[in-house]
Amino acid sequence: MANLPQQLIEHPLTHHLIVDIGPGIRRLVATNQGPMTGPGTNTYIIGTEQLAVIDPGPLDAAHVQTLMGAGNICWVVVTHTHPDHSPNAKALADVTGAQLLGMPGPDDGHQDESFAPDVVLVDGYQLTTAEFTLQAVHTPGHVANHFCFWHERSGFMFTGDHVMQGATVVIVPPSGDMKDYIASVEKLAQFPIVALAPGHGHLMAKAQEYLAALVAHRLAREAKIMSAMENIPQPLTLAELTPLAYDDVDGSLHAIAAYSLWAHLIKLEKEGRAVQHKEKHWLFDQAHWQLAESVVKFDTKA
Structure with a gap:
C-alpha cells in the first residue's frame, strides 16, 4: 500500500513466454493476475543444463507445459505455501521427477495443503550445482515458512512475497508476524544484493535503499x-x-x-x-x- 521509491529493471511481464532477465536466469509469469498478485506470480528458472524452478504458481497445466519446455528441471523450490505460489509445485515435480524443496506451511487455513517437500529447508541450506548455488534465507514475517533465495553469481535475491514491487506486503497473523517481518527485511540488507527479484512485478535495483525505506515505512x-x-x-x-x-x-x-x-x-x-x-x-x-x-x-x- 505504500508508494516507496523504486528503481525498476524492466523486462516483459508476459504470460506464456519465458523471458531472459539475467545470465542463466529466466522468468515466466503465471496467468493469475489480479489486485493482490499484480501481473501474476513470477516463476523463476535458474540454470541452463540442470534447472531449478522457483515458485511454479497456482495449479495450471499450461504453465507446467511451458516450464517443461525450458529444459531439464531437476529442482522445484518454493518460497512459501500461499495458494498463488506453490500448488503447481507438486504437479511440476510429478511430471519431471524433480526434487521438491521448501517448508510445510502453518495450519491456518490459508496454505497449500498439497505441498510435501522432499527436502525441508532450513536457514542457510545451499542447493549447489555445477552452474550455480541457491542459498535459502529464512525470512518469516509474511508467513512463518517464508524463504528468500540468494543467487550469489548474479547478485539476485529472489524474495517471493517478502518484498514486492509496487506494494508493501500484507502481514496476516497468526502465521504472519510484523516483528519477524522487520527483522527479516533487515536480514536481507546484510547481503550485497544487485537486484531484488520479487514474486510479483519487475526486478528492483538499489536494493539497500529500498529495504531501508521499507523498514522506515513500517516503523x-x-x-x-x-x-x-x-x-x-x-x-x-x-x-x-x-x-x-x-x-x-x-x-x-x-x-x-x-x-x-x-x-x-x-x-x-x-x-x-x-x-x-x-x-x-x-x-x-x-x-x-x-x-x-x-x-x-x-x-x-x-
Whole structure:
C-alpha cells in the first residue's frame, strides 16, 4: 500500500513466454493476475543444463507445459505455501521427477495443503550445482515458512512475497508476524544484493535503499498507530483504529490494512508497549487495544 521509491529493471511481464532477465536466469509469469498478485506470480528458472524452478504458481497445466519446455528441471523450490505460489509445485515435480524443496506451511487455513517437500529447508541450506548455488534465507514475517533465495553469481535475491514491487506486503497473523517481518527485511540488507527479484512485478535495483525505506515505512506506521492510541486513550477495536492509523490509505483498502494493523499491535504487545482487553480469539477484530500503562506514563513525563 505504500508508494516507496523504486528503481525498476524492466523486462516483459508476459504470460506464456519465458523471458531472459539475467545470465542463466529466466522468468515466466503465471496467468493469475489480479489486485493482490499484480501481473501474476513470477516463476523463476535458474540454470541452463540442470534447472531449478522457483515458485511454479497456482495449479495450471499450461504453465507446467511451458516450464517443461525450458529444459531439464531437476529442482522445484518454493518460497512459501500461499495458494498463488506453490500448488503447481507438486504437479511440476510429478511430471519431471524433480526434487521438491521448501517448508510445510502453518495450519491456518490459508496454505497449500498439497505441498510435501522432499527436502525441508532450513536457514542457510545451499542447493549447489555445477552452474550455480541457491542459498535459502529464512525470512518469516509474511508467513512463518517464508524463504528468500540468494543467487550469489548474479547478485539476485529472489524474495517471493517478502518484498514486492509496487506494494508493501500484507502481514496476516497468526502465521504472519510484523516483528519477524522487520527483522527479516533487515536480514536481507546484510547481503550485497544487485537486484531484488520479487514474486510479483519487475526486478528492483538499489536494493539497500529500498529495504531501508521499507523498514522506515513500517516503523513510521507503527509510530502513527501509537499516536492514534495516545490521542484516544480508551481501548479501541481494529475497526475504530484502522481509519485513524491509515487515514492516508484509500478507505476501500482499510479491510486489508486492518490485518497489518493487527500485526503491528501484536508486535507492540510483545514489546510491552500495547495491551489488548479481550481474551485472544480468532475473532481478531473484536479485540480492544490501548497503549500499555508504562508507555503512557513515559510519554506523559516526556
